[in-house]
Amino acid sequence: MRFYDCATAPSPRRVRIFIAEKEITIPVEEVDLASRQQHNDSFIKVNPHRTVPVLELDDGSVLTSTQGIWHYLEYCYPSKPLMGRNAAERGRVIDLEWRVEQEGFMAVGESFRNKSKAFKRHAFTGGQEYGQIPELIERGKLRTGHFFSWLDQLLGDRKFLAGDFFSIADITALVTIDFARWIKCEIPDDHTALKNWYAEVSRRPSSCV
Amino acid sequence: MRFYDCATAPSPRRVRIFIAEKEITIPVEEVDLASRQQHNDSFIKVNPHRTVPVLELDDGSVLTSTQGIWHYLEYCYPSKPLMGRNAAERGRVIDLEWRVEQEGFMAVGESFRNKSKAFKRHAFTGGQEYGQIPELIERGKLRTGHFFSWLDQLLGDRKFLAGDFFSIADITALVTIDFARWIKCEIPDDHTALKNWYAEVSRRPSSCV
Numbered sequence: 001m002r003f004y005d006c007a008t009a010p011s012p013r014r015v016r017i018f019i020a021e022k023e024i025t026i027p028v029e030e031v032d033l034a035s036r037q038q039h040n041d042s043f044i045k046v047n048p049h050r051t052v053p054v055l056e057l058d059d060g061s062v063l064t065s066t067q068g069i070w071h072y073l074e075y076c077y078p079s080k081p082l083m084g085r086n087a088a089e090r091g092r093v094i095d096l097e098w099r100v101e102q103e104g105f106m107a108v109g110e111s112f113r114n115k116s117k118a119f120k121r122h123a124f125t126g127g128q129e130y131g132q133i134p135e136l137i138e139r140g141k142l143r144t145g146h147f148f149s150w151l152d153q154l155l156g157d158r159k160f161l162a163g164d165f166f167s168i169a170d171i172t173a174l175v176t177i178d179f180a181r182w183i184k185c186e187i188p189d190d191h192t193a194l195k196n197w198y199a200e201v202s203r204r205p206s207s208c209v
Numbered sequence: 210m211r212f213y214d215c216a217t218a219p220s221p222r223r224v225r226i227f228i229a230e231k232e233i234t235i236p237v238e239e240v241d242l243a244s245r246q247q248h249n250d251s252f253i254k255v256n257p258h259r260t261v262p263v264l265e266l267d268d269g270s271v272l273t274s275t276q277g278i279w280h281y282l283e284y285c286y287p288s289k290p291l292m293g294r295n296a297a298e299r300g301r302v303i304d305l306e307w308r309v310e311q312e313g314f315m316a317v318g319e320s321f322r323n324k325s326k327a328f329k330r331h332a333f334t335g336g337q338e339y340g341q342i343p344e345l346i347e348r349g350k351l352r353t354g355h356f357f358s359w360l361d362q363l364l365g366d367r368k369f370l371a372g373d374f375f376s377i378a379d380i381t382a383l384v385t386i387d388f389a390r391w392i393k394c395e396i397p398d399d400h401t402a403l404k405n406w407y408a409e410v411s412r413r414p415s416s417c418v
Contacts, residue, residue: 049308055300057297057300059297061297061301063300063301063304064304064308065303065304065307065308067303067304067307068300068301068303068304068305068307069300069304070303071299071300071303072296072297072299072300072303075295075296075299075300076296086284087281087284087285088266088268088270088281090280090281090284091264091266091272091277091278091280091281091284092270092272092277094274094276094277094279094280094281095272095273095274095276095277095278096277098274098276098277099258099273099274124352128355130348130351130352133342133344133345133348135342135344136342139339139342142339143333143337143339146337
C-alpha cells in the first residue's frame with residue numbers, strides 16, 4: 001500500500017489520525033498542494049480527481065475518498081475499531097460522521113474555497129473550473145456556527161460524539177474545528193461541552209500526526 | 210424498527226431500494242414533505258434535523274442519514290451484501306458511493322433547492338433558514354453534466370459501478386439520475402455506457418418501490 005498525503009491539508013489529516021489510532025504503518029508519499037503538484041500529469045495518473053488522500057492498494061487500484069480508505073482499513077485491521085463494535089454503534093458512528101462532514105467540514109470548505117485567491121477558478125477540487133461565489137463565504141461561516149451549536153448540544157455529558165468510545169465521527173469533528181480557524185471561526189466560549197471535548201481529543205497523540 | 214419515509218422524495222428512496230434488495234420488511238410511517246409535515250412538533254421530536262429517511266430502532270434511538278441506516282441494516286442483515294464482500298470491494302463501494310453523492314446527488318439538490326419557490330428561505334433542509342443563491346441553479350446543472358460524463362467513463366464495460374455486483378453506489382447513482390429530471394438534466398445520448406447501465410438498473414424490481 002501507499003498513502004498519498006499532504007501534511008498541511010485537512011482531508012488527508014483525517015486519514016493520518018485514523019492510521020495513528022490503528023497503530024499501523026503505511027508508506028507515505030507527500031503531495032505538495034501549495035505548489036499544485038496534484039495537477040501534475042504523474043499525479044493525475046494516480047488520481048484523476050486530483051485530490052488527496054489517496055490509498056493505492058497492492059494491486060494498483062486506488063481509493064480516493066477518506067471514507068473509502070477508512071472502510072478498507074477498518075475491514076483489514078478490525079482491532080482498535082473506529083466505527084463501532086456492533087450494529088447499533090456502527091449505525092450511530094456512520095450517521096454522525098456523515099452529518100459532521102456535511103454540516104461542518106463541507107461548510108468550512110465552502111467558505112474557504114470561495115474566498116481564497118488561490119481558488120479563484122477552482123471553487124471545487126478537480127480538473128473542472130468553477131468560479132467563486134462570494135455569497136458562499138458568509139453562508140459557510142453561518143453554517144459553521146450552527147454546526148458548533150449542534151455539536152455542543154449533542155455532546156452534553158458524553159465523552160465522545162458516539163458515546164463512550166472514540167470514532168471517525170470524532171476525527172472529522174476535530175479536523176473540522178481546526179480547519180475552521182482558516183475561516184476565522186472558533187468555538188464560542190459558552191459551548192462548554194464542545195470546548196471540553198475538543199481539549200480532550202486534541203490531547204490524543206493521534207491529533208498531532 | 211420503524212422507517213420514516215416519503216414516497217415522492219429522492220433521499221428516502223435510496224433506503225427503500227436498499228430494503229427491497231435485502232428482501233426485508235420494516236414498518237413504514239409516511240411523512241408528507243409536500244404539506245411540510247417534517248416541521249410538525251411530533252416529527253421534530255423524532256428527528257430534530259427535520260429530514261427523512263429516519264430509522265427508529267427498537268430502543269427508541271434514531272438514525273437520520275441514508276448512510277447510517279444502510280450501515281446499520283448491512284450489519285444486521287449481512288446476506289445479499291450491498292457494500293461488497295471483502296475489504297477491497299468494501300473500500301471501492303464506499304469510495305464510489307461517496308463520490309456519487311458528493312458530485313451527483315448534492316449537485317442536483319443544490320440546483321433544485323436554490324430554484325424552487327417552496328425553498329425560498331430553506332436552501333438547506335432543517336430548522337435554520339438559508340436564503341437561495343440563484344447562481345447555484347446553473348452551477349448545480351454544470352456539475353451534474355460533469356457527473357454524467359464521469360459515470361459514463363467509469364462504467365465502460367462494467368456491469369455495475371463497483372464491478373460485477375450491484376451495490377449502494379448504483380443505488381445513489383440511479384436515484385440521482387431520476388432526481389436530475391427535476392432540474393431538467395438528462396443523460397446525453399452519446400453516454401452509451403451510462404444509458405445502458407441506467408436501463409439495466411431501472412429494470413430491477415427494487416427500482417420501483
